[in-house]
Amino acid sequence: MNKTSGRLVGLLCMGGLIGLLAACGPSSEQPSETSTSEMAPMTAEMPPARSEPAPLTEDADADAADIADMQEAYTADTEEEHSEAEEEHHEGEAHHEHAGGEAHVHGAAELAVTQEDNFITISVDAPLANFGLSEATKKKDADFEQYAEGLTELLGDAKCDLVERSAAIRRNGDHAAMTLSIVWDCRRPSRLDGLMFTGFDLYPGFEKVSSVYLGDGKQIAATLTSASPFLPFSQ
Template sequence: MKAVTLLLAVVAFGVQAHHDEHESHGHGAHEHGHGHLNLVLDGNQLMIELQAPAADLVGFEHAAKTDAEKAQYAKAMAQLKQPDALFRLDPAAGCTLTQQEINAAKEEHDHYHEHDKADADHDEHHHEDGHADMGAMYTYTCATPAKLTGLEATLFGVYPTLEKLSVQGILPAGQTAAELTPSANKLSW
C-alpha cells in the first residue's frame, strides 16, 4: 500500500511540475532560489522529498573541478545527509529517520539524475541549458503520527540563496500546497 501511495504522489507531483513549466517562464521547475518539497504522510510513515537547484545547495551547477569546489560539493552532500538541520518536526510525534536517499548532480557527464524513481521525465529540463537539480528523499517512522501537525523548514538558514520552497503534500486529510519562505517557513496541516 505504501509504495502505491508514494507512486501516486510522485506521479501527481510530476504532473504538477510539468504543468508549471508550460505556464511559467519556460525554465521548467528549475529556477534559482526556488526549491520544491513534496511530502506524503501515510499511516506512521512520513516521506519528504526535497529538490532544489544545485546552485542553491552547492553554490555552483557544473561538475566540481578544483579542490575547493570538491570540498564545497562534499560539504553540500554532508548537509543533505543531516535532515535535522533542514526540517523541524514536532518532537511529540516521535518521528525517527529510517531511510534517506540523496539524488546528486552527477560529476562525470551531463546526466544529472538517477533513474531509480519516477523522475525520468524531469531529465529533459536539465540537459540543454546545463542546469542541475539536486535533492534528497527522507523517510521517517513516527510513533504518534496524529501529533505531527506540520513542519518547519529550517533549511533556509543552511542555504541562504534559497528564497522559496513550493510544497505539495498528500496527507490523511487530503492534499495540501503551500509556498514557504525564510520569513514564513512553517507548514501546518
Template sequence: MNKTSGRGAGLLCVGGLLALLAACNPSSEHISQEASSAEMAPMTAEMPDARGAPSAMEDAIHDETADMHDTHSEDHSEEHSDAEAEHHDHAGGEAHVHGTAELAVTQEDNFITINVDAPLANFGLSEATKKKDTDFEQYAEGLTELMGDARCDLVERSAAIRRNGDHAALTLSIVWDCRRPSRLDGLMFTGFDLYPGFEKVSSVFLGADKQTSATLTPASPFLPLSQ
C-alpha cells in the same frame, strides 16, 4: 518751279504725313506690348508652384524611412522574444529563482516522505559544479525536522541534481517510518538556519484525509501536519 524744288516738296509732304500718322496712332507700341504679355501669360500659368505638393522623390524617401523604422521595430521584438525563449530553455520550462524552493510532504500509511527542490545557489554551491548525485546527499541532513511524538526512524536519504544550460537545481528526498504518525504535529524547515540562501519555500502536505499548504520564511518556518 523746277524739278528739284518739286521733288523736295514731295519728300517734305511724305515726311509730314508719316509724322502725322505716328502722332495720331500712339497706341501701336502699347498694343505690341500687350500682345507680348498675352503670349507670356499662358506660359506663366502653366509653370508649377515649387512650394506645392512634395515631389515623388520626397515621397519615396519618406516611405523608405518608414519601412526602416518598421523593420527595426520587428527586429527588436524578435530579439526580445528570442531572449525570453532562451531564458525559458535554460530553466527547463520551470521557475529558477535563487532564494526560493519547493517543499512537498506526503504521508502513506506510516511513511512520511519529504522532498525539497531548490537551486544549487541556495546551498551556497556553484551551479557549474561537476559533483555526482551521491555527493549531495549530505545536504539533506538537518534540512527539515519532524515535530511531535510520532517516533519516526530515518529510512533513507537521496539526492538528484538537474542541469539545464547554465542552471542547476537539487532535489533532496528524506523518508521516515513513523510508528505513531497520528501524533505528528508538523514540520520545521531548519534549512533557513543552515543555508542563508533560502529565503522563501512554497510547501504543501498531502495526507490520507488532509491537505495543507503554506509559504515558509525565516520568520515563519513551520508547516502544520496535524488535524
C-alpha cells in the same frame, strides 16, 4: 438774245456741270462712329493659357523622406523589441532550464510531504546553486546526502525516528538540480503539527519553496519563505 443773256446762260451751264461732277466723284464723308465701332478688330487679349502644374519634386521628396523615416523608426522599434524579447528569453534560459521536465529556477525549490501509515516521506527538489554548490560538479549522488541533514524539521510530539535519506542529481546542460529524500517512522503520527523548512537559515540561496502536504485524505499547499517557513499538516 443780247450779250448779257448769253453770258448768264453760260454761267448757269458751267455751274450745273460743276455740280454734276461733284455728285459723281468719291464721297468724302467719314464712316460713322457706330460703323467704326462695329468694324473695329477684336483687340481684347485672350486669357492666358492654363499653365502646367509645377512638378511636385520638393513635396514628393519630403513625403518620401517622411515615409523612409517612419519605416526606419518602425524597424528600429521592431529590432529593439525583438532584442529585448531575445534577451529575456536568454535570461529565462539561464534561470528556467528544464531538468527532468521541471522548471530550473535559482532560489526556488519544491517540497512534498507525504504520510502513509506511520511513515512520513519528505522530498526537496532544488538547483544545486541554492545550496551554494557549483552546478558543474561531478560528484556522486551519495556525496550529497549530507545536505538533507537539518534541511527540514518535523514539529509535534510524534516520536519519529530517521529511517533513511538519499540524494539524486539531475543534469541538463550547464545546470544541475538535486532531489533529497528523508523518510521518518513516527510512532504517533497523529500528533504531528507540521514541518518547518529550516533550509532558509542554512542556505541563503533558498528564497521560495512551493510545498504540499498529502496525507490522511488531506492536501494542504503553501508557499514557504524565510518569513513564513512553516507547512501545517492540518487546517
